[in-house]
Amino acid sequence: MSSFINDDDESSPTPPLTPAPQIEDESLQWHRFAKATMLGAALRLWAFVAVIVFAFGQQSLTDRDADDVWDFLANLGIIWLWRVLGILAGLGILATIGAAISWHFKRFAITQEGIQFKSGVFIKKHLHLRWDRIQSVDVTQQFLARLLKMGTVKVESAGGGDxxxxxxxxxxxxxGLRQAILVAENQARLGETVRIGDWSGGGLSAAAREDSVYHLSPQRLLLSMVVSPSLLIGILSLAGTIALVVLESGTAALPLILVMAGALWNIVKAFSKKWDTSVFLAANGVRAxxxxxxxxxxTTPPGRVHAVEIYQPMWWRRFDWWILQVTVASSVLETEDDESAVILPVATREEALRMLWVLAPDLGVDEPDAFLRETLDGAGPSQLFVAAPRQSRFLDPFGWKRNAMTITRTAAVMRWGGLWRRSMKMVLHDHYQSLGLSAGPWEKRLGLANVKMRMVATTVGTEQTHLRLEDAQALLWEESRVGAQRRQVAEKESIEAWRARVGA
Structure with missing residues (x-):
């Protein structure tokens, strides 16, 4: 059984990157990037060669004995060794020359219409990103750039462009460039004349300051990983690998060592990715x-947030820590892994609720504090929440008591419980695409159904499962009615009002 209600709220986006207008180069001030940019191609080549050598060595050690491989390398002779080194050196030189030529033809300009970008030697590329298509502006630093005290300004465009x-x-x-782009984008949006200031000196002015609202300390991050099941699994895998290495010898233990190295690398990668997480209130949104x-x-613009989820893994309950993630339209958050949508990776209850207020000021209820307490800690039906019936325990034995849903003036709020985690999900009325009602074979026999709110992006799950069929139908039509009214009102908080409310 299924039911479907179309309720599209967004038209197809226009292409964010368009061919640049015909403006003479002499009328623009073109800027080149730092010379260190040309090192990237050469380093990528060497990394590619290292991967090939590692894969060849791993396969050779798997197919042959280590002594045979060593004898083979020793018999190659010094001449072949110099030939191989010469080939690698030649490839490195060619890559460096190619990178230098590419750097010479790559430049950008900041104009009153937007940002222009030129690149290419044989195939020329000239792009124009208009001010009204800019979604966010951020500074990123990869490992090499961080060592050189450099970075990259990444400008995201609306409509899902690159x-x-x-x-x-x-x-x-x-x-300085990030600040200049934000100021110019704001002037263009307000209909003012765009004035491009001198950004080469850098620094943030007092008007463009960013107020810190969250910082993940190393102690909390380390403790959150220590109490997680992944660490226990890693320790057991490490112990098993060491035991097998002791029992085995030579190349037979090599695959086990590689598996152990991969597991350790995943732990280090997760730790480094969340390290020093800081969240600021910037002029154009929440910057993490x-x-x-x-x-x-x-950068997450608050006006483009479609859904918010606050959830708590089971092993964090004694610390009362929570994770907050969002679904945002036309953003990098949609296209990468789910962790990229996480704004607060390890937050206290107060920090998570404050960020919820920053992103969604109105819960659509008269007593928001009591409503949030019931949403995060409550169980069973109440005056607001329609809960899952007792017969749903056969399909969800651990979380059926907490599973519930309600429709407020501004959002649909879902409460979900389970063995491993519990969560609350809030979907704003004016941002879902359509509504659906479904039921599987076992749900039909038990008289249950699921309410689904379909969205452009699905970072936050938006389905409330195992409700009584009559309750699910009533919630479906109530959401359709309230959602239509909300779209007609079109009551959205402007970025200026958001700044005044949160003090950004």
Whole structure:
């Protein structure tokens, strides 16, 4: 059984990147990137060669004995060794020359119409990103750039385009360029004359300051990983690998060592990705920055948030820690892994609820504090929540008591419980695409159904399962009615009103 209600709320986006207008180069001030940019191609080549050599060595050690491989290398002779080194050196030189030529023809300009970008030697590319298509502007630093105290200005475009990456530039230049783009974008949106200031000196002015609202300390991050099941699984895998290495010898233990190295690398990668996570209130939204070896940053405009989820893994309950993630339209958050949608990776209850208020100021209820307590900690039906019936315990024995849904003036709120985690999900009325009602074979026999709110992006799950059929139908039609009214009102908070409310 299924039911479907179309309720599209967004038209197809226009292409964000368009051919640049015919403007003479002499009338623009073109800027080149730092010379360190040309090192990237050469380093990528060497990394590719290293991967090939490692794969060849791994296969050789698997097929042959280690002594046979060593004898083979020793018999090659010094001449072949010099030939191989010469080939690698030649490839490195060619890659460096190619990178230098590419760097020479790559440049950008900031104009009153937008950002222009030129690149290419044989195939020329000239792109124009208009001010009204800019979604976010952030500064990112990969590992090499961080060592050189440089970075890249990443400009995301609305409509799901690729945007532009302007770099490498010095860290001060990145901050200055980011501020200049934000100021110009705001002037264009307000209909004012765009004035491009001198951004080469860098630095943030007092008007463009960013207020810190969250910082993940190393102690909390380390403790959150220590109490997670992944660490226990890693320790057991490590112990098993060491035991097998002791019992085995030679190349027979090599695959086990590689598996152990991969597991350790995943732990280090997860730790480094969340390291020093900081969230700021910037002029254009909520800006999050994190990273140990390389720093990445994302900006979430509050007006483009479609859904918010706050959930708590079972092993964090004694600490009352929560994770907050969002679904945002036309953003990098949709196209990458789910972790990229996480704004607060390890937050206290107060921090998570404050960020919820920053992103969604109105819950659509008269007593928001009591409503949030019931949403996060409650169970069973209440005056607001329609809960899953007792017969749903056969399909969800651990979480059926907490599973519930309600429709407020501004959003549909879902409460979900389970063995491993519990969560609350809030979907704004004016951002879902359509509504659906479904039931599987076992749900039909039990008189149950699922309510699904379909969206452009699905970072946050938007389905409430195992409700009584009559309750699911009533919620479906109530959401359709309230959602239509909300779209007609078109009551959306402007970025200026958001800044005044949160003090950004």
């Amino acid at each position: 945007g532009l990456e302007l770099g490498l530039l010095s860290r001060d230049q990145c901050e 920055r994190a990273g140990l070896f390389s720093t990445t940053a994302t």
